Amino acid sequence: MLIIDAHLDLAMNAMEWNRDLRQPLDEIRKRESGMNDKPDRGKGVVSFDELRKGNIGLVVATQIARYVAPNNPLPGWNSPEQAWAQTQAQLAWYRAMEEEGELMQVKDIRSLEIHLAYWENEKENEKKTIGYILSLEGADSLITIGYVERAYEYGLRAIGPAHYGPGRYANGTNAMGQMNEQGLRLLNEMERLNIILDVTHLCDDAFWQAIDHFHGHLWASHNNCRAFVNHNRQFSDDQIKILIERDAVIGAALDAWMLVPNWVRGQSMPIEMNCDLEKVIDNIDHICQLAGNADHVAIGSDLDGAFGKEQSPYDLETIADLQNVQLLLKKRGYSTADIGKIMHGNWLRFLRKAWK
Numbered sequence: 295m296l297i298i299d300a301h302l303d304l305a306m307n308a309m310e311w312n313r314d315l316r317q318p319l320d321e322i323r324k325r326e327s328g329m330n331d332k333p334d335r336g337k338g339v340v341s342f343d344e345l346r347k348g349n350i351g352l353v354v355a356t357q358i359a360r361y362v363a364p365n366n367p368l369p370g371w372n373s374p375e376q377a378w379a380q381t382q383a384q385l386a387w388y389r390a391m392e393e394e395g396e397l398m399q400v401k402d403i404r405s406l407e408i409h410l411a412y413w414e415n416e417k418e419n420e421k422k423t424i425g426y427i428l429s430l431e432g433a434d435s436l437i438t439i440g441y442v443e444r445a446y447e448y449g450l451r452a453i454g455p456a457h458y459g460p461g462r463y464a465n466g467t468n469a470m471g472q473m474n475e476q477g478l479r480l481l482n483e484m485e486r487l488n489i490i491l492d493v494t495h496l497c498d499d500a501f502w503q504a505i506d507h508f509h510g511h512l513w514a515s516h517n518n519c520r521a522f523v524n525h526n527r528q529f530s531d532d533q534i535k536i537l538i539e540r541d542a543v544i545g546a547a548l549d550a551w552m553l554v555p556n557w558v559r560g561q562s563m564p565i566e567m568n569c570d571l572e573k574v575i576d577n578i579d580h581i582c583q584l585a586g587n588a589d590h591v592a593i594g595s596d597l598d599g600a601f602g603k604e605q606s607p608y609d610l611e612t613i614a615d616l617q618n619v620q621l622l623l624k625k626r627g628y629s630t631a632d633i634g635k636i637m638h639g640n641w642l643r644f645l646r647k648a649w650k
Contacts, residue, residue: 295634296413297616298641300354300545300594301494301516302340304426305384307598315341316396319612333560337602339612342396345424348614351413352400352425352638354515354594355388357381357450360457361434368459370434377435385448388426400425401449403649410642427645429492429515432457432466433480442483452515453484454492456500464504466495467527472503485510490648493517493537494594498526505536511648512540516547516594518577523555531584538585541647543640545594546577550605553577564608571607571615575622578636588632592640593619 307313311332313322319341329335345353359380360370371377391397400406409425429452436442442453455477456466463477473481481504484491491512493501504512514537520528529537529544537544550564551557553573564570581591597606597613609615623633635643 295349295617295620296352296638297348297350297593298352298638299345299350299597299613299616300513300543300592300641301429301547301596301599302353302355303358303431303596303598303600304340304353304355305387306356306358306600307338307340308387309380309383311338313338316391316394317341319344332600334600334602334604337604338598339602339606339610340598341612342424343420344612344614346419346422347612348616349419350424350613350616351422352409352427352641354429354452355397355426356429356431357384357435358431358457359384359435360432360459361462363460366459374434374437374462378437378441381430381435385428388428395423398423398425399449400427401451403646406642406645406649427451429490430454431492432461432495433463434461436463436480439476439479439483442480442489443487446487446489450489452490452492452513453480454494454496454515455480455504456495456497458495464500465497466500467497469497470499471497472499473507478507481508484508488648493542495527498530498533501533505540511644512537513542513644514544514594516545516596516599518547518552519580521580522573522576523552523557525552527552534581534584538581538590541644542590543644544581544591545641546574546581546591547594547596548574548606548610549596549599549601550607553607559605563604564606569607570609571618571622574607574619575626578619578623579626582632588628588635589640589643592636592638 326335359377362370433455455464464473550569554569
């Protein structure tokens with residue numbers, strides 16, 4: 295079954311982790327053997343080959359570069375201009391991968407339908423070009439509001455105003471407080487250009503403010519449920535319900551600390567914490583029960599988001615194993631039609647509506 299994954303940090307992995315995603319995953323892991331500058335060295339689960347093996351034909355792929363003010367301990371760039379330059383290096387990598395025939399940018403209905411028809415032909419997956427929709431995770435790199443239209447022109451189709459901590463436009467995970475004036479102007483400009491609002495990572499204050507202020511199309515590319523892990527990174531049932539009312543789709547994420555409570559980064563191990571793919575199904579099912587249908591949840595794996603096997607479900611070796619999600623949904627009693635919605639159909643319905 296075709297899978298659409300609504301959150302992968304492909305360019306970050308290429309440019310900051312220095313991974314050549316065209317190589318077999320075993321080779322990527324081997325080349326990182328003995329390295330310890332990143333927690334997931336030698337443990338990555340994403341490559342172009344593995345996406346093809348998993349029939350993951352379309353992804354939402356990010357640009358990401360955080361600005362950090364003085365005394366902000368988070369990693370990032372010391373000026374918005376440096377952050378912008380980093381996103382442009384990431385864009386250059388995406389363009390290079392297009393020239394190599396590895397990726398194809400999808401940015402409107404026409405390119406979406408062309409890519410779907412291409413991916414569904416009988417050509418072997420190992421030769422197919424992977425489609426990607428460009429998203430910006432955290433808006434700090436937009437030097438001014440005028441940069442939003444510039445980014446739209448090169449294909450940016452979704453923006454998450456915040457990431458972790460305090461941001462230039464909005465506060466994100468582990469922060470609090472409403473959007474500033476610039477943040478509200480950002481929402482207005484996104485609505486004018488029909489850019490999708492990604493509410494993932496917005497702190498609770500900014501989330502509810504954005505819901506009230508933004509009248510365009512919104513999604514949550516990679517979010518789980520606070521009912522299972524009581525942390526501000528996840529959504530409360532009230533947040534999930536308002537997203538359902540707004541006809542949004544929520545992508546279930548596979549980061550282990552978002553799946554099981556009491557995870558300690560760098561210490562907890564997936565098998566010891568009983569973190570398996572069933573925990574992902576729990577989150578998917580919880581959203582379906584709140585909605586009364588299977589129309590508002592899908593996949594947003596985040597499987598290359600600065601972690602690898604050490605912080606993924608223990609029964610997942612590579613991203614290709616996302617195919618097992620459909621088998622687990624079937625065991626839970628989900629129909630073939632509803633499984634199709636979760637694996638790809640809900641994202642397609644959303645995009646066709648947003649881009650019509």
